[in-house]
Amino acid sequence: MRFRGRVSTQMTIFILFFLHLSQLQPGSxxxxxxxxxxxxxxxxxxxxxxxxxxxxxxxxxxxxxxxxxxxxxxxxxxxxxxxxxxxxxxxxxxxxxxxxxxxxxxxxxxxxxxxxxxxxxxxxxxxxxxDPLSTPHISRNGSLESHTITLICEVQSGIANSVRWTRGGLALPDDERYWLSEGNSTLTISDAQESDSGYYTCTFSNLVSQSNNSYQLTIKGPEFRTHLGLILPFGLCVSMFLLVLYDCQRLL
Structure with a gap:
């Protein structure tokens, strides 16, 4: 039993010494x-x-x-x-x-x-x-109620790690009609309602800068389309009248 104990102790010392040498090898x-x-x-x-x-x-x-x-x-x-x-x-x-x-x-x-x-x-x-991020530019496709409206946010310089949208300073509504794409730089609102009108802000961020811009979105309801339907025919009639009047003056 004593012999085995001495062997075990010597073996432990040898292993520790070997590990110490391995830590001193070139490149360590x-x-x-x-x-x-x-x-x-x-x-x-x-x-x-x-x-x-x-x-x-x-x-x-x-x-x-x-x-x-x-x-x-x-x-x-x-x-x-x-x-x-x-x-x-x-x-x-x-x-x-x-x-x-x-x-x-x-x-x-x-x-x-x-x-x-x-x-x-x-x-x-x-x-x-x-590169620090430039001020984002926001463009819009569409503005009529019950239509799909798209807000596109882009920067001219810098690469963003994250893009975040808010409406009126708050998170976007938890509504399936709102969805983000293109790395969150594009906001799409389907079946837009007048209640979706407001200030939309997109914020670009990377590790050295943060930049944002806002856009006031106004959804035009049925009244606008009614007025537009009246204005266009009236404008067409006025144009035709002026054209006829001009031709008559030339004949005289």
Whole structure:
């Protein structure tokens, strides 16, 4: 029994030692490199953090699936900002942080900081740059009662993550006559009633902006169609009378 106990203890020590060695194998640090994901708007600026400890040499680089670009190198007695970033980078030499200005979508990718070639002090930041959303434009198809009416909301720039409609500042009525399509950018009202009249607002949102616009929808009821039916014949008669009068004046 004592022999078995010693074997079990030795086996446990061996397993723990093996696991410790496996954690020190080359490449093990890469799996633990801290990563953060940020989102910013085109035209804005973003501050990339440096290091909170002393360093002799620090390097920043940018990469995406198509290219890798060095951004800067700095140390206690030197600093270098590469040509493609000179006009857009403000470096804080004390900790290696830097401000990247005037962002555009081509800046989307990974930003890697390497400190003293120490893998444990390597950090990767993923940046996504998005266009802010323009003010939506709302167009309408139809306005007559008992007909189908469609409100179409569109933005000229930016890509929305969500589109939301409200009526009079409240959620749309829980009515099967109301339905959304085209990623919620199109609102259709079937068998429209005068009670469906009101201010309809569509709100576009993405991770860097939110934009909305409103449209006053007026549903024209039977009275409008009656008036329209009287006005059109009267207008036609007036036009014919004026035409005959003009011909008579020419003959005289």
């Amino acid at each position: 640090f890469s799996a633990r490199v801290p990563r953060n994901s940020w989102v910013a708007a085109t035209g804005s600026s973003i501050l990339f953090p440096g290091t909170d400890k002393e360093f002799d040499g620090l390097h920043w680089e940018f990469s995406n699936p198509s290219r890798t670009l060095p951004i800067l190198n700095c140390g206690k007695s030197y600093q270098e900002i590469y040509d493609q970033y000179k006009t857009r980078v403000e470096l804080n030499k004390s900790n290696g942080s830097f401000l990247l200005k005037d962002l555009h979508k081509a800046d989307s990718g990974e930003y890697k900081i390497t400190v003293d070639l120490d893998p444990s002090r390597t950090r990767i930041l993923t940046l996504t740059v998005l």
